[in-house]
Amino acid sequence: MDKVLMEGNAAFGEGAVRAGCRFFFGYPITPQSELPHYLARRMPEVGGVYLQAESEVAAINMVYGAAAAGARVMTASSSPGISLMQEGISYIAGAELPAVIVNIMRGGPGLGNIAPSQSDYFQVVKGGGHGDYRLLVLAPSSVQEIIDLMAVAFELADKYRNPTMVVGDGVLGQMMEPVELGPMPDLVLPAKAWATTGTAGRNTRNIVNSLYIQPEELEKVNLRLQAKYSQMAKEEKRWEEYRLDDAALVLLAFGMVARIAKAAVDKLRAAGIPAGLIRPITLYPFPDIPVTQAAERAKAFLVVEMNAGQMVEDVRLALCGQRPVHFYGRTGGVLTSVAEVTGAAKEIWEVIE
């Protein structure tokens, strides 16, 4: 199959188009700008709609409307813009609408900067908006994986009638890599009998809503949502293992950092340290299965993130104190390096030995 060279941000757009998404609503923000640039040209080619909203707040509510109308729809933004979207994301989760949100995370808090970061892990995995809800969260680590996971994101959103977030950072968004696109898939999209498309041809009215004024009624809805999240947790955990079989020192990292951690594992192995890597592909549900399995052989874990330590809490939860869990991170948009991660791992290993 022929490969083409593609930029990460464009791949989010092309992956969406190939997943049958024909509606994009967004508001400009760095470092995701190449994504709307790409779709502003691409959507008209495939008979889709590209619309630049007046704000992130408006964009996510346009997504809410388009999803209610039964379309495969997406938006994209970066950390501060995603913060602005949280009310709408909570409504989308509450009204059980399928939608895909791309989040090219940047340094924070506040205006922070536009450099690569993973400091919104808590926001995307633990909620962000108000209410007891969960997003499905996917974290690609290459341009090819962006294309592949965008298809998964739309499928999962429809399957669970739940918003799915796909996270990256400025490095992943702006790097170019060869990708295999293959022929344009011939999709049969799922029917959405619940969509508000007008009652013509139907005996019942469809209502898209997240308001349940009676507490007992809302609790029933919440219990149903929790059952759905449990099903996600059971069926949708995804991860990649690298040199994990005999690993005594297990690294965990997602997205771009996982590529750095993978190189660090090779360096550590070359130095005689039996290191391995677990790369979560779904951040929610968190893939605790390989973590608990690896704990049978591992002496210690090292979580590497571009933040002050967020996913590390989920690793500690998975292990319940069975093994020591260490953390190494850089913040403020500083990219960590193979040398730094290798150094941090060696220090831990020396103490173990």
Next chain:
Amino acid sequence: MAVSRRRTEGLTDKPFHYCPGCTHGIIHRLVAEALVELGVLGLAVGICPVGCAVFAYDYFNCDMIQAAHGRAPAVATGVKRVLPDRVVFTYQGDGDLAAIGTAEIIHAASRGENITVIFVNNAVFGMTGGQMAPTTLLGQKTTTTPFGRRVADAGFPLRVAEMLAAVEGPAYIARVAVSSPKNILRAKRAVRRAFEIQLQGLGFALVEVLSTCPTNWGLSPPEAMRWLEEKMIPVFPLGEFKVPEEEEQC
């Protein structure tokens, strides 16, 4: 016993929850009748606001979406872009549309989104307990302007119809009142016109409807009707502020 009047099929059988003397019920009926008369009830998708009309999805006998506070025009934009042949309307109050939702309404109007907006102005936040709205009159007492609205603290009442008529995008902007049989008939014509504009694909249409809130105004229903006519209409004059271009010429 013979039935001489029936409720329009554009409304469900559910009794309104609105307070005695509130004119939301009349406005609901005008919107529902317009959809039925134009034969588009089955094509309609309505967006309800946050505010007293938050339960409008229980009343309009068509597909309905409940939107976040102020965001109905953005939600309507999403629906209409996906389903351009459906009839999409929002039903919003003055807190929803003229306070938190100003950005969404101005830009939906500016884009000329082919949607119909019913904007209910009763000069007060109703649902949350009678607080000042952007449309509260100068001197009007509310729970958050206990000494009357003063320019020095709270600025001026916002005239939404005039403001949106200054934007290039809209096709039709009108202000009506539901304070008398004559005004109600005029309001009906404007609401119907606003849907016809959408069906003709002419673009954004908004009808501002001056409405009563006896509960939060502290008036009886008949007093509230008089207050609307005597106090509100001088500040919010009735009329068509923008009509499609070909109509202007003839």
